[in-house]
Amino acid sequence: MPELPEVQTTVNGLNTYAKGLTITDVWTDYASIKYAGKDQIKNSVYFKRFKKEVTGAKIIKAERRAKNILIELSTGKTILIHMKMTGHILYGKYSQLKTSKGNWVATEPGALRDDPFNRFIHFVLSLSNGNHLALSDMRKFAKVSLLPTDSLFESSDLAGIGPEPLNDVFTEKILIERLAIKPNGQIKTVLMNQCVLAGIGNIYSDEILWASSVHPLSVVSNLKPAQVKLMWKQIKIILVKGINFGGDSMSDYRNLDGKPGEFQMNHEAYRRTGKLCRRKGCSGTIHRLKIGGRSAHFCSRHQILIK
DNA sequence: ACTAGCCCCTGGGAGC
């Protein structure tokens, strides 16, 4: 699932490959696509506007805010992409099949073309150098919008999002302040709340809590100062680790080259149900719980629930 | 204020 490290990896790739290029065409088969924040139907007047405004625009740069990709254009507009569950952006040469569905396929050999997870293409930007940016999205949950750059952060997609945990100004004090917003919430849910902190999802919250010896059901106000301090350190350490490993491809995340990241090889908790805890000196087992419709993985021995 | 449940969606795996 694309969380902060995966989205950052994608954004870095966009700046490497697509920065400075001009968009020459747009294609999508998503049922809906947003123009100026309004959810609209494909091929409606709004998609035509989207296409008209994007075609001919130069890509100034790509940025990340929480799990959103922001592609700033020379026209004063920004393309916002949220990859949700199974979305990832690929860069390479594509061609559109002359079939009724008109699917796009990578024409180059290698991961881009051969990896099944790279074949669910639902949105394509053609670029001035003959290459394409293609959004592969197996479950079709991703959202694409076009918004005015000057009021981008006031849009409903971005307004109210909490601080970026990898920003230098994200101090221990800030974490304490942010957690204080949800004193009665369960820490796992609160960490994943984008209004509290930006960019943390199910995988990284499990790993952060494991490394901080905090039980996912712990109520925020019951956490000890030492635990919060450790969580603050681990949030930064684990997210940076995620970026350094090129993201997490336990499921279907791929980078712009179509290749998986390697953070999934370093999971201590996530999807290790029934396996031995690898913490030094701990002989516990990883358990699974359903919290807020998501599965939480934790060691029942060293992640103690404080009441 | 907070939580559970549902929805969107679809491939993969388990069970029969």
Next chain:
DNA sequence: TGCTCCCAGGGGCTAG
């Protein structure tokens, strides 16, 4: 082999 059922879950939404 092939069918059915369940699972994965970000985030928006409603109901309790």
